[in-house]
Amino acid sequence: MTGSADLKPHLARSHVMDLMRQMLRIRRFEEKCIELYATERIRGFLHVYIGEEAVAVGALPTLTPDDAVVATYREHGQALIRGVPMNAIMAEMYGKQEGCSGGRGGSMHIFDVAHRFYGGNAIVGGGLPLAVGMALADKMCNRRRVTACFFGDGAVAEGEFHESLNLAAVWKLPILFVCENNLYAMGTALELTESETDLHLKAQSYRISSVAVDGMDVVAVEAAARRATAAIRAGEGPQFLECRTYRFRAHSAFDPELYRSKTEVEEWKKRGPIERFGAWAEANAILHPTDFAALEQEVAAEIEAAVAFAESGNWEPVETLTRGVYAEVAP
Amino acid sequence: MTRPPVETRIRTSYREAIRAAIFEAMLEDERVFLMGEDVGRYGGCYAVSKGLLAEFGPERIRDTPLSESAFVGAGIGAAIVGMRPIVEIMTVNFSLLALDQIVNNAATLLHMSGGQISVPLVIRMATGAGRQVAAQHSHSLEGWYAHIPGLKVLAPATLEDARGMLGTALRDPNPVLIFEHVLLYNMEGEIAADAGAVEIGKAAIRRPGRDVTLIAYGGTLHKTLLAAEILAKEGIDAEVVDLRTLRPLDTATLLESIGRTHHAVVVDEGWRSGSLSAEVAARLAEEGFWSLDAPIGRVCSVEVPIPYPRHLEEAALPQPARIVAAAQAVMRR
Ligand SMILES: Cc1ncc(C[n+]2csc(CCOP(=O)(O)OP(=O)(O)O)c2C)c(N)n1
Ligand SMILES: [Mg+2]
Numbered sequence: 001m002t003g004s005a006d007l008k009p010h011l012a013r014s015h016v017m018d019l020m021r022q023m024l025r026i027r028r029f030e031e032k033c034i035e036l037y038a039t040e041r042i043r044g045f046l047h048v049y050i051g052e053e054a055v056a057v058g059a060l061p062t063l064t065p066d067d068a069v070v071a072t073y074r075e076h077g078q079a080l081i082r083g084v085p086m087n088a089i090m091a092e093m094y095g096k097q098e099g100c101s102g103g104r105g106g107s108m109h110i111f112d113v114a115h116r117f118y119g120g121n122a123i124v125g126g127g128l129p130l131a132v133g134m135a136l137a138d139k140m141c142n143r144r145r146v147t148a149c150f151f152g153d154g155a156v157a158e159g160e161f162h163e164s165l166n167l168a169a170v171w172k173l174p175i176l177f178v179c180e181n182n183l184y185a186m187g188t189a190l191e192l193t194e195s196e197t198d199l200h201l202k203a204q205s206y207r208i209s210s211v212a213v214d215g216m217d218v219v220a221v222e223a224a225a226r227r228a229t230a231a232i233r234a235g236e237g238p239q240f241l242e243c244r245t246y247r248f249r250a251h252s253a254f255d256p257e258l259y260r261s262k263t264e265v266e267e268w269k270k271r272g273p274i275e276r277f278g279a280w281a282e283a284n285a286i287l288h289p290t291d292f293a294a295l296e297q298e299v300a301a302e303i304e305a306a307v308a309f310a311e312s313g314n315w316e317p318v319e320t321l322t323r324g325v326y327a328e329v330a331p
Numbered sequence: 332m333t334r335p336p337v338e339t340r341i342r343t344s345y346r347e348a349i350r351a352a353i354f355e356a357m358l359e360d361e362r363v364f365l366m367g368e369d370v371g372r373y374g375g376c377y378a379v380s381k382g383l384l385a386e387f388g389p390e391r392i393r394d395t396p397l398s399e400s401a402f403v404g405a406g407i408g409a410a411i412v413g414m415r416p417i418v419e420i421m422t423v424n425f426s427l428l429a430l431d432q433i434v435n436n437a438a439t440l441l442h443m444s445g446g447q448i449s450v451p452l453v454i455r456m457a458t459g460a461g462r463q464v465a466a467q468h469s470h471s472l473e474g475w476y477a478h479i480p481g482l483k484v485l486a487p488a489t490l491e492d493a494r495g496m497l498g499t500a501l502r503d504p505n506p507v508l509i510f511e512h513v514l515l516y517n518m519e520g521e522i523a524a525d526a527g528a529v530e531i532g533k534a535a536i537r538r539p540g541r542d543v544t545l546i547a548y549g550g551t552l553h554k555t556l557l558a559a560e561i562l563a564k565e566g567i568d569a570e571v572v573d574l575r576t577l578r579p580l581d582t583a584t585l586l587e588s589i590g591r592t593h594h595a596v597v598v599d600e601g602w603r604s605g606s607l608s609a610e611v612a613a614r615l616a617e618e619g620f621w622s623l624d625a626p627i628g629r630v631c632s633v634e635v636p637i638p639y640p641r642h643l644e645e646a647a648l649p650q651p652a653r654i655v656a657a658a659q660a661v662m663r664r
Pocket of ligand 1: 074122123124125151152153154155156180182184185186247251368397399421425428
């Protein structure tokens with residue numbers, strides 16, 4: 001890997017503005033979802049990405065539209081940044097027909113193949129083998145595409161994680177593993193369940209080149225992701241990013257948060273990706289208070305429109321209940 | 332003559348009843364321990380084990396990593412050398428990651444070893460739909476496990492069974508799987524203050540009736556009892572049988588019931604094809620054919636992965652109205 005200048009993110013005003021906009025889109029979207037969950041518009045399990053925005057916002061723009069993304073049940077952020085329209089995501093959260101998965105999946109199963117967004121997997125670790133297969137197909141067909149696979153620290157304990165890393169390494173596949181290490185798998189702290197908590201070292205033991213980055217720092221994530229995707233495109237095989245981050249909210253709406261202290265959460269909030277990047281941009285006179293206000297307004301309008309879209313969407317008629325079990329056509 | 336003492340009743344929930352059973356087992360037998368994801372600090376994903384960590388400590392209330400295959404296998408290993416593990420898997424969908432250990436080890440070690448190795452292990456897990464958690468968290472796969480010789484499979488549907496089946500399962504020298512329907516955890520009611528171990532292996536008649544036998548288990552039992560009330564208003568007196576144990580099946584109780592009612596409907600939250608309901612219906616046809624006045628009816632989940640929206644989820648699952656209609660159909664009313 002090289003450290004050449006064009007691999008560093010350019011921190012021009014427009015880029016700073018864009019990073020800020022994207023992080024705000026996720027943050028405010030998730031806040032709205034929590035509200036909509038309280039009023040039972042959104043049901044089932046809801047896992048929000050608040051606190052972790054810098055990971056998706058830093059990593060995903062280094063991909064091209066041809067590349068693919070595989071994510072988990074905490075995937076609204078990745079879907080938004082990948083370009084899945086907010087309207088379609090919100091309608092999916094409601095379970096409306098106009099949702100990106102036709103309403104069948106809900107919060108945990110956002111899919112949009114047009115944006116090469118392959119879910120939305122609610123089995124921990126379940127996405128990793130899929131991503132390996134997608135990368136394998138690309139390699140076999142000589143397609144120069146990257147598959148980015150997001151997963152949590154909890155997934156690292158599953159056999160599928162280890163089997164997938166090994167396959168990706170022995171077959172030298174064009175895959176970017178992005179581990180979102182937020183220190184907890186539901187209520188279980190990483191240090192209680194992993195003998196090696198420095199997760200990126202696990203990738204190294206499979207001879208996959210890997211780095212750990214501050215996942216609360218959008219610029220650091222972007223720089224690392226840019227290097228990693230460049231290496232993949234240069235034919236260097238799989239790359240692994242461990243993004244050290246933190247979930248500010250409960251695991252899901254059912255979580256009483258008995259396993260961590262309020263002070264711990266508050267400490268991490270001080271390092272919030274939006275808060276910190278915003279303060280930096282303002283201190284360096286790149287963004288001004290009016291910019292933040294304008295961004296907030298723009299994001300609020302997008303969310304309002306998405307809610308209106310979801311509200312006015314339609315429930316699928318019960319008559320088509322058994323649709324979507326067998327395919328008519330192969331990809 | 333002295334009158335029998337008045338039984339003291341206590342209010343409890345399905346969740347608390349299971350917790351009380353774990354608590355009692357842990358006190359009675361030092362070899363018993365609980366392990367699984369988030370059973371300790373989090374208090375259990377369905378809050379069943381809440382408070383147990385403080386009582387028994389992390390050695391016996393063990394939080395595991397997300398490693399279903401390894402910790403289920405470890406439960407088997409500990410059991411074969413003398414421990415009495417209770418392994419909790421969050422939901423049956425996740426148990427698929429441990430299917431190899433359950434089917435290829437737990438169920439076969441006794442046989443393969445010529446009877447040398449028995450596996451006194453209890454595996455508990457949630458099953459079923461109804462919470463809009465979509466296609467990777469909602470399935471009822473207990474019927475698959477009931478296919479496997481060497482396993483015993485239980486489905487407590489009442490507070491008494493939630494309280495009593497675990498202790499009996501722990502005393503069994505075989506691997507026993509307990510399926511707890513997610514919609515039952517909040518069910519409340521009264522049970523005897525001294526409720527304890529219950530017999531396993533026998534079905535129970537939950538509502539006697541003369542006209543038709545409705546056979547259910549787990550989460551569908553209560554929908555079936557509701558259906559029986561509706562049928563009663565229409566002059567059909569339904570008997571409701573709770574299977575309780577899915578393997579081995581208590582065919583005798585079922586045959587005895589249809590011997591009286593001559594009509595049967597089987598209710599199962601699993602899908603119809605290759606399901607437990609198919610096995611039950613086949614046994615009734617094989618052994619009870621001459622008792623039956625009509626073909627056996629079935630009410631199962633529609634053959635589709637469970638969808639997220641409420642109306643579609645409800646439509647996919649057995650509901651009282653469908654059970655009523657099936658009973659009417661076999662009664663030709
Ligand atoms: C195979 C499997 N086991 C258990 C679960 C239940 N579960 C859902 S999320 C979760 C925690 C996962 O933690 P992590 O991978 O760190 O992701 P995070 O939620 O922190 O983003 C658990 C245990 C599941 N969905 N799949
Ligand atoms: Mg985590």
